[in-house]
Amino acid sequence: MHSGSELTSTLFGFDPMWISSLILIATYAAIMSEKINRAIVALLGAGVMILFGVLNQEMAVKGVDFNTIALLTGMMIIVSVTRKSGVFQYVAIWSAKQVKANPAGILLMLQVVTAVFSALLDNVTTVLLIVPVTMVICEELKIKPYPVLVAEIFASNIGGTATLIGDPPNIIIGSATGLTFNDFVMNLAPVIIVIQLVTCAIFHVMWGRKLHAAPENRARVMSFNENEAITDRRLLKQSLSVIFFVILGFILARPLHLEPGTIAMFGAAVLMLLANLGRDAETQSHEVHHTFTEVEWITIFFFVGLFMVVSGVEHAGVLKMLAEYLIAATGGDLTITAIAILWSSAILSAVIDNIPFVATMIPLIKNMAPTFGGPEGLLPLWWSLSLGACLGGNGTLIGASANLTVAGLAERAGTRFSFVTYMKVAFPIMLVSIVISTAYVWWRFL
Amino acid sequence: MTCRSIMNVNPPKLLCSSTVAEALGLLRWENRMNLPVVDAKGQYAGLFGAHQILMLALPKGACIDDKQGFAYVTDTQKDITNRLQGVAHHPVERYMDSESPPLHPDMPLVETMLTLYRRHEDLPVIDPETRQLLGIVTIRSSLGKLMVQS
Numbered sequence: 001m002h003s004g005s006e007l008t009s010t011l012f013g014f015d016p017m018w019i020s021s022l023i024l025i026a027t028y029a030a031i032m033s034e035k036i037n038r039a040i041v042a043l044l045g046a047g048v049m050i051l052f053g054v055l056n057q058e059m060a061v062k063g064v065d066f067n068t069i070a071l072l073t074g075m076m077i078i079v080s081v082t083r084k085s086g087v088f089q090y091v092a093i094w095s096a097k098q099v100k101a102n103p104a105g106i107l108l109m110l111q112v113v114t115a116v117f118s119a120l121l122d123n124v125t126t127v128l129l130i131v132p133v134t135m136v137i138c139e140e141l142k143i144k145p146y147p148v149l150v151a152e153i154f155a156s157n158i159g160g161t162a163t164l165i166g167d168p169p170n171i172i173i174g175s176a177t178g179l180t181f182n183d184f185v186m187n188l189a190p191v192i193i194v195i196q197l198v199t200c201a202i203f204h205v206m207w208g209r210k211l212h213a214a215p216e217n218r219a220r221v222m223s224f225n226e227n228e229a230i231t232d233r234r235l236l237k238q239s240l241s242v243i244f245f246v247i248l249g250f251i252l253a254r255p256l257h258l259e260p261g262t263i264a265m266f267g268a269a270v271l272m273l274l275a276n277l278g279r280d281a282e283t284q285s286h287e288v289h290h291t292f293t294e295v296e297w298i299t300i301f302f303f304v305g306l307f308m309v310v311s312g313v314e315h316a317g318v319l320k321m322l323a324e325y326l327i328a329a330t331g332g333d334l335t336i337t338a339i340a341i342l343w344s345s346a347i348l349s350a351v352i353d354n355i356p357f358v359a360t361m362i363p364l365i366k367n368m369a370p371t372f373g374g375p376e377g378l379l380p381l382w383w384s385l386s387l388g389a390c391l392g393g394n395g396t397l398i399g400a401s402a403n404l405t406v407a408g409l410a411e412r413a414g415t416r417f418s419f420v421t422y423m424k425v426a427f428p429i430m431l432v433s434i435v436i437s438t439a440y441v442w443w444r445f446l
Numbered sequence: 447m448t449c450r451s452i453m454n455v456n457p458p459k460l461l462c463s464s465t466v467a468e469a470l471g472l473l474r475w476e477n478r479m480n481l482p483v484v485d486a487k488g489q490y491a492g493l494f495g496a497h498q499i500l501m502l503a504l505p506k507g508a509c510i511d512d513k514q515g516f517a518y519v520t521d522t523q524k525d526i527t528n529r530l531q532g533v534a535h536h537p538v539e540r541y542m543d544s545e546s547p548p549l550h551p552d553m554p555l556v557e558t559m560l561t562l563y564r565r566h567e568d569l570p571v572i573d574p575e576t577r578q579l580l581g582i583v584t585i586r587s588s589l590g591k592l593m594v595q596s
Contacts, residue, residue, distance in 0.1 A: 132507040136516065137507075139507065140505070224518045228518040413509070
């Protein structure tokens, strides 16, 4: 934590605490308004932070967590190359056929597939790959796709919570705290499995048991040839091998003394090398260029700008002050603080972007270390923040990027998603997941 | 020279309320790839043609991600026909392309040709002030006119 005395002098001698707070609030407000692209907002916020002298350029660059940036970019490249093989469609169709194209079974299986993919890949990519197959299956079965799509939104956000790489909040938390892939799996996966099972049961009772398809329509899905979904077997083998070794790398990151960002970026480079072996220079340039265009640069630059904005308020001492207020409000009680973070993260993440929220909360929580006996004492708070921020995103249609992606794709195919209709169903189910998380955090960590 | 010099006036057109079946009939009759759609006041509303009909003939999920293959779907010609019959009575307004920008009569000729080259389809020409449909520039007829002039 840096004190205010380390700061460069601010423009017009403004109080750095006030000016950095105003910039943070204005950035949040602009992101929430969705009137201006969030990457533009974050970069503008970062620029204003420097222009006002809250940060100098060196401090701003230091504020960017390049491990998070490398991890996100590396995984985006790996997924971009892998998706060309058709493996995701293969698994979705295969799973639908395992339940004999029974609609209730498909509802269940597609949730499981989405949750598993989301745990290993980013959520938006997962739903981008799963939704078109889902729409085709539902059309062939002549059932409404809405229940399946809502269940997939939940599965994507729930599954993503289980691992370090599953959801951006976890990536930021892991990178900022040194918590490893294994730490996330050991501490979060058990409760995530329970939450996913409960959610599957809720969706079955609510929708699954009422879904019926005529035998001839089920036969049409059973006639799908999943092998035809595999478009490039060589690439499939290469991609799965690289993903296997990247995940192995995440598991062994601590003994290998490697950061996840290095592992992901190295894996991305190896996969691009394998995929381009034997191609001439021009084709390689074309393929690599295409792969790079698939990286979500809006997200990457959003992170860069956001890290700088948060770094500004951190350097100004705002987050230390907020941490002291929070500790005073909870009486320095770890249980109350953990539960407060879990619930406030969940509720706020349902209505605001959870990435800036988590980015702001991390230094705030770090400031509580002296009260709770050092960094080790903060572990319950990190797990509470992760569970709240990731699962809270299910509460409304704007709660997570994956939700908006599914809604956008569905509307292009004629299935309407309304904010209120979705929230009426989703918010109570999200609260159920937070109740389960509360019991788990209390039982396991407090 | 401008777009006006190679534009065909009084092109065949669809109304917003025209059905998909009527549109398909007119497209075949006129041997066109697409047709402009106008509202009751004659103002240009969009384009409807082969692209939209192919989209309607495909499974819905197939058209939302242009990067995925759907070779695993085993639909027959009858399935595709059935899918089209399901939307035959829907108005074209529901599916037309209303986002692609039309041409303007005073657009320079090279810009007009470049737009044809980039869009690969026949393009409507509208009055920028009133949005009234003035004509259409087709790839075939524009090439014919230019060849005659040369």
